[in-house]
Amino acid sequence: MLGYIVRRLLMAVPVMGVVALVVFSLLYLTPGDPAQVLAGDTATPEQIAKIRTTLGLDQPPIQRFGGWLWHIVKGDLGTSIFSGEAVTHMIGQRLEATFSLLLLAVVFSIAIGVPFGVAAAARRGSWIDGALTTYSTLGFSLPAFIAGYALAFLFATTLKWLPVQGFVPLDGGVWPWLRNLILPAVTLSLVYSAIIGRVTRASMLEVLSEDYIRTARAKGVAPWRILFRHALQNAAVPVITIIGIGIATLIGSAVITENVFAIPGVGRLTVDAILHRDYPIIQGVVLMLSAAYVLVNVAVDLCYTLLDPRIRY
Amino acid sequence: MRKRLSMWIGGGLLVVMILIALLAPFILTGDPRALSPGSRLQPPSALHWFGTDQLGRDLFLRVLYGARISLFVGFSVALLSSIIGTAIGMVSAASRRADMVVMRVMDGVMSIPAILLAIALMAVTGGSVLNVIVAVTLVEIPRVARLIRGIVLSLREQTYVEAAISVGTPPGMIVIRHLLPGIVAPLIVQATFVWATAMILEAALSFIGAGTPPTIPSWGNILADARALWQIRPTMIFFPAAFLFVTLLSVNMLGDGLRDLLDPRQAPEI
Numbered sequence: 001m002l003g004y005i006v007r008r009l010l011m012a013v014p015v016m017g018v019v020a021l022v023v024f025s026l027l028y029l030t031p032g033d034p035a036q037v038l039a040g041d042t043a044t045p046e047q048i049a050k051i052r053t054t055l056g057l058d059q060p061p062i063q064r065f066g067g068w069l070w071h072i073v074k075g076d077l078g079t080s081i082f083s084g085e086a087v088t089h090m091i092g093q094r095l096e097a098t099f100s101l102l103l104l105a106v107v108f109s110i111a112i113g114v115p116f117g118v119a120a121a122a123r124r125g126s127w128i129d130g131a132l133t134t135y136s137t138l139g140f141s142l143p144a145f146i147a148g149y150a151l152a153f154l155f156a157t158t159l160k161w162l163p164v165q166g167f168v169p170l171d172g173g174v175w176p177w178l179r180n181l182i183l184p185a186v187t188l189s190l191v192y193s194a195i196i197g198r199v200t201r202a203s204m205l206e207v208l209s210e211d212y213i214r215t216a217r218a219k220g221v222a223p224w225r226i227l228f229r230h231a232l233q234n235a236a237v238p239v240i241t242i243i244g245i246g247i248a249t250l251i252g253s254a255v256i257t258e259n260v261f262a263i264p265g266v267g268r269l270t271v272d273a274i275l276h277r278d279y280p281i282i283q284g285v286v287l288m289l290s291a292a293y294v295l296v297n298v299a300v301d302l303c304y305t306l307l308d309p310r311i312r313y
Numbered sequence: 314m315r316k317r318l319s320m321w322i323g324g325g326l327l328v329v330m331i332l333i334a335l336l337a338p339f340i341l342t343g344d345p346r347a348l349s350p351g352s353r354l355q356p357p358s359a360l361h362w363f364g365t366d367q368l369g370r371d372l373f374l375r376v377l378y379g380a381r382i383s384l385f386v387g388f389s390v391a392l393l394s395s396i397i398g399t400a401i402g403m404v405s406a407a408s409r410r411a412d413m414v415v416m417r418v419m420d421g422v423m424s425i426p427a428i429l430l431a432i433a434l435m436a437v438t439g440g441s442v443l444n445v446i447v448a449v450t451l452v453e454i455p456r457v458a459r460l461i462r463g464i465v466l467s468l469r470e471q472t473y474v475e476a477a478i479s480v481g482t483p484p485g486m487i488v489i490r491h492l493l494p495g496i497v498a499p500l501i502v503q504a505t506f507v508w509a510t511a512m513i514l515e516a517a518l519s520f521i522g523a524g525t526p527p528t529i530p531s532w533g534n535i536l537a538d539a540r541a542l543w544q545i546r547p548t549m550i551f552f553p554a555a556f557l558f559v560t561l562l563s564v565n566m567l568g569d570g571l572r573d574l575l576d577p578r579q580a581p582e583i
C-alpha cells in the first residue's frame with residue numbers, strides 16, 4: 001500500500017511538470033513583447049524594464065524555465081510586480097477562505113447529490129427521477145455567479161436570514177464562519193451536486209440490476225439497507241471519480257464566486273492581480289490550484305482501494 | 314418523447330436568441346453605448362424597458378446587443394475547437410509516438426481548472442473578443458481531442474475499417490469514408506456542450522474583468538458593471554442574468570436532445 005502511494009505520487013510529478021511548462025509557455029504566446037503587454041499601454045520604459053527583469057524575460061527561455069522551476073521546487077513562486085510581496089505569502093494568507101469555501105461546497109454537494117441520485121435510481125421513472133433530470137439541466141445552465149446573486153437576493157437582502165457578503169475566519173467561531181459561507185457554498189454546490197447526482201443515479205442503476213441485489217431482496221433485507229449498504233458501497237467508485245474530476249470545475253467557480261460574496265480568498269487575489277496586471281500572482285494561483293486538483297485526484301485513486309477490496313495495486 | 318420535446322423547445326429558444334443577435338442593429342433604434350448622465354440608474358419604465366445603468370446607458374439595448382457577443386464567442390469556440398480538436402485527436406490516434414507526447418500535454422492542460430487557464434491566457438494577451446475566443450478555444454481543445462481519439466481508436470478495430478485497410482484503401486480515403494462519419498454525431502453533441510461552456514467562460518471572464526473590453530456590451534460586462542450596485546438596483550443583474558441563463562438552458566436542452574437522438578451510447582440513461 002505504502003509503495004502504491006509513493007508510486008501514485010510520483011506519477012503526478014510529470015503531470016505537474018507539464019502544467020508548469022504550459023503555465024510558463026503562456027508568456028511566450030503573446031505576439032510581441034510580453035513585458036510590454038503586461039505593463040499596459042500607459043507604462044513608462046522603466047516600468048517595462050522592471051517587469052522584464054522581475055520575470056527574467058531578459059534571459060533565454062530554456063535557462064529561465066530551469067531557474068523558474070528550481071525556485072518553484074524550493075517553494076518560491078516569485079514576487080508580486082505590484083506590491084513586491086512574495087507570491088507564496090500572498091496566496092497563503094488567502095488560502096483559509098478559499099479552502100473553507102471549497103470544503104463546505106464539497107460537503108453540501110455530496111449531501112445533496114448522493115441521496116438525490118440514490119432516490120432517483122431507486123424510484124426510476126418517478127417524479128423524483130424527473131426532478132433530478134430537471135435539477136441537473138438547470139444546474140448546468142446556471143453559472144455560479146448568477147446563482148450566487150439569485151441566492152443572495154433571496155436569502156440575504158429579502159429574507160435577511162444570512163449575511164450578504166464577507167468572511168469570518170474559523171478563529172472567530174464556528175457559527176460566524178459557517179453563516180458567511182452557507183450561501184456561497186450552496187451556490188457552488190448547485191452544478192457540482194447535479195453532476196454527482198447524475199453519476200450516482202447511473203452507477204446505482206447498474207448495481208441494482210446485479211444478482212446479489214435480487215438475492216438480498218429475496219431473503220427480505222430491508223429496502224433502505226439494500227440501497228445504502230449493498231448497492232451504494234458498490235456504486236461508489238464512479239461517484240468518487242466524478243467528485244475528484246469535478247473539483248476542477250469547483251475550483252474555477254470558487255474563484256468567480258468569491259467576487260460575488262466579497263470573500264477575501266484566492267479568487268479575489270486573482271481578480272486584483274488581473275486589475276494590476278500582476279502576472280506572477282496569476283501564475284502562482286494557477287500552479288497552486290492545479291497542484292491541489294492533481295493531489296485531490298491522487299487521493300481519489302487511493303480511496304478506491306479502501307472502498308473496493310477487489311481493486312489491488 | 315419528452316426528450317424530443319425539450320430538444321425542440323431548446324432549439325426554438327436558441328433560434329430566437331440568434332435572431333435577436335443578428336437583427337439587433339436593424340430592429341432596435343438607439344446606441345447601447347450612448348451615455349445619458351441625466352437618467353442614471355433608472356428602474357424599468359416604458360422608455361427604458363430594463364432601466365438604465367450608472368452611466369445612463371439603456372439596459373434593454375445593452376442586453377439585446379450582449380446576445381451578439383455571447384453567441385458569437387460560443388459559436389466560434391465550438392467551431393474552432395471542434396476542427397482543431399478533431400485534427401489533434403486523429404493524429405494522436407494514428408501515431409503511437411505522437412500520442413505519447415500529445416496526450417501528456419492534454420493531460421497537463423486539463424489539470425488546470427478551465428477558468429484559471431483562460432484567466433492566465435487573457436492576462437498575457439490582453440482583453441479583446443478575439444483573445445477571448447482564442448483563450449477559451451485553447452481550453453476546450455483537449456476535451457474534444459480526447460473524445461475523438463477515443464472514438465477513432467475504437468473505430469479502427471471495427472471489421473469494416475480493417476477490411477478497408479486490407480484491400481489497400483489509401484489512408485486519406487479511410488479517414489474520409491470510414492472514420493469521419495463515425496465521428497460526426499458525437500462531435501456535434503460535444504460541440505453544443507462546448508458552445509454552452511464557452512458562453513459561461515466568456516461571461517465569467519468579462520465579469521471579473523479579464524474578458525471582452527469593458528466598452529463592449531457583453532452579458533459578462535453588464536453583470537460586472539452591476540457588481541457594486543445590485544443591492545440598490547437588482548434589475549441590473551436580473552436581465553443580463555436571465556438572458557444568459559435562458560440561452561445556456563436552450564443550448565443544453567438542444568445538446569441533451571441531440572445526444573439521445575444521434576449518439577445513444579453516450580446518453581446517461583442505461
